[in-house]
Amino acid sequence: MTRALFAADPAASRGREFGTDRSGARGPRSEFQRDRDRVIHSIAFRRLRSKTQVFIAPDGDHYRTRLTHSLEVAQIGRVIARALGLDEDLTEAICLAHDIGHPPFGHAGEKALAQATERHGGFDHNAHTLRVLMRLESPYCDHEGLNLSWEVLEGLAKHNGPVASPNWALAGLDAGYPLDLANWPSLEAQVAAVADDIAYDNHDIDDGLRADFLALDDLLTLDFVADRWRSVEAQFPGAPHERKLRELVRSQIGVMVNDVIEQTRTATDGITSIGEVRGADRALATFSAEMERQERLLKRFMYDRLYLHDEQLATAERARDVVARLFAAYEQDAALMPRDWQDGLPESEPGRSRHIADFIAGMTDRYAIDQCARIYGKAPEGLSNV
Numbered sequence: 040m041t042r043a044l045f046a047a048d049p050a051a052s053r054g055r056e057f058g059t060d061r062s063g064a065r066g067p068r069s070e071f072q073r074d075r076d077r078v079i080h081s082i083a084f085r086r087l088r089s090k091t092q093v094f095i096a097p098d099g100d101h102y103r104t105r106l107t108h109s110l111e112v113a114q115i116g117r118v119i120a121r122a123l124g125l126d127e128d129l130t131e132a133i134c135l136a137h138d139i140g141h142p143p144f145g146h147a148g149e150k151a152l153a154q155a156t157e158r159h160g161g162f163d164h165n166a167h168t169l170r171v172l173m174r175l176e177s178p179y180c181d182h183e184g185l186n187l188s189w190e191v192l193e194g195l196a197k198h199n200g201p202v203a204s205p206n207w208a209l210a211g212l213d214a215g216y217p218l219d220l221a222n223w224p225s226l227e228a229q230v231a232a233v234a235d236d237i238a239y240d241n242h243d244i245d246d247g248l249r250a251d252f253l254a255l256d257d258l259l260t261l262d263f264v265a266d267r268w269r270s271v272e273a274q275f276p277g278a279p280h281e282r283k284l285r286e287l288v289r290s291q292i293g294v295m296v297n298d299v300i301e302q303t304r305t306a307t308d309g310i311t312s313i314g315e316v317r318g319a320d321r322a323l324a325t326f327s328a329e330m331e332r333q334e335r336l337l338k339r340f341m342y343d344r345l346y347l348h349d350e351q352l353a354t355a356e357r358a359r360d361v362v363a364r365l366f367a368a369y370e371q372d373a374a375l376m377p378r379d380w381q382d383g384l385p386e387s388e389p390g391r392s393r394h395i396a397d398f399i400a401g402m403t404d405r406y407a408i409d410q411c412a413r414i415y416g417k418a419p420e421g422l423s424n425v
Contacts, residue, residue, distance in 0.1 A: 042124050042125075043123060043307075044311045045311065045313050045316050046124055046227070047125070047129050047190050048313075049069035049070040049129070050069070052070045052071070053189035054188070055187065055188055056189075056192075056215070056216040057186050059186065071188065071191070072128045073188075074132040074188050074191045075132040075135065077186075078185070079135065081139075081178075083139045083171050084109075085106075087138065087139065087141075088105075089404055089405050090104060090145070090404060091105065091358075092105055092145065093243050093345070094246065094250065094351075094424065095147070095355065095358050095404065096358075096422045098425065102246050102249070102250070103242055103246055105138045109134065111242060112234050112235050112238045113134035115234040116130045116131060116133075116134040116231050116234035119233070119296060120230050123307075129194070134231045134234060136172060136195060137198065139172065140163075140164040140167030140170070140400070141167075141400075142162075142400040142402070143358075143399070143406070144355070144361070144404055147355035147356070147362070148407075149164050151359040151366065152362060152396045155362075155367075155392070156389075156396050158389075159392045159393060160206060161206065161207075163208065164400075165196075166205070166209040169209060170208050172187055173216070175397060189218070190225060193219060193224050193225070194224045194231060195228075197223070200223060200224075201221050201223060203221070205220060207389075223316065223317050223318075223319055225313055225316060225317070226307070226323060229322050229325075230324045233326070238292075240291075240295070240341070243345065244258065244341070245284075248284055250424075252344070252348055252351070252425075255268075255284070257344060258340070262333065263333040263336070267290045267294065268283075271283050271290060298330040299324065299326060299330075303325070306325070307323055310323070350424045353421070354421065354422060354423070357421050357422055361407055364411060365407060369395045369398065375414055404422075
């Protein structure tokens with residue numbers, strides 16, 4: 040498809056924080072293709088396979104993790120980007136990397152780290168994604184981080200739009216390599232953000248139904264879901280119930296994707312450059328007003344029935360306790376950390392607490408559970424409710 044006038048152009052990238060010798064580039068790849076590949080080959084990306092998406096440390100193999108979620112976001116993002124004439128590789132790179140900063144146990148782990156570091160600026164997974172990619176994971180001999188393009192870093196920094204008051208982590212990175220935080224990011228980044236919403240809105244339904252935390256009859260109180268279910272039943276009246284549930288989820292994703300494509304085409308009518316996208320007074324890649332209303336209702340339902348379910352909250356509290364106990368242990372005795380993390384531990388605050396938080400944030404659920412058992416002599420119980 041023809042590249043849109045407002046699409047990001049890898050040949051016109053603003054570059055990378057650390058200059059690179061492109062004469063030895065491995066293969067005929069664009070700048071954004073190189074970014075995507077660096078994310079995929081990173082250790083931080085591989086660790087997502089054992090980090091919580093919805094259910095903490097699930098026993099079943101069919102539940103989503105941060106890794107499978109990120110892959111699903113990337114697939115949805117590429118479809119939308121292709122239809123709009125955007126750069127698919129930039130969109131995919133942002134989608135794949137957007138959750139790399141999540142600590143073990145998802146938002147429960149993030150809450151524990153935020154509480155432990157409250158006196159020293161706190162912890163935020165979005166900003167930590169940038170810290171991982173720009174400073175903590177450093178596989179190259181001549182610079183820190185993965186040295187991703189400005190456009191990928193910009194898209195990740197402005198995950199939810201312009202940032203008026205960056206926290207310590209993002210402010211520090213921006214001071215060293217300015218990311219134009221006051222303006223909107225590229226349309227590729229905006230597509231990645233809405234693809235994230237579409238993915239977890241619908242795939243969390245799939246996992247919730249599988250775990251019996253959600254009931255179809257309750258979901259059908261939502262007009263959006265009920266409309267799609269009636270369509271599925273009319274089209275496949277004799278199909279097994281479980282297959283129709285899968286079709287329901289696919290159908291909802293398709294309707295949302297088509298809505299975003301049409302709404303974005305309307306919003307970008309007359310836009311002729313990426314500069315106009317960044318200078319706009321609002322997001323341009325969005326749901327229509329009616330779909331946004333339906334999506335808000337769906338989110339509210341999911342919070343009431345799944346994310347804030349009593350069993351989920353109890354499990355999350357136990358997971359939060361694991362991370363809090365790990366932080367307390369390392370704070371008291373740094374020798375409990377691996378040698379390379381001990382060697383890099385600052386002597387004073389806030390660097391000391393932030394360093395400990397960096398170490399814990401990189402853990403998978405499984406590794407955090409194992410370390411807690413090693414330190415305290417007993418494996419934490421009740422960390423899986425499915």
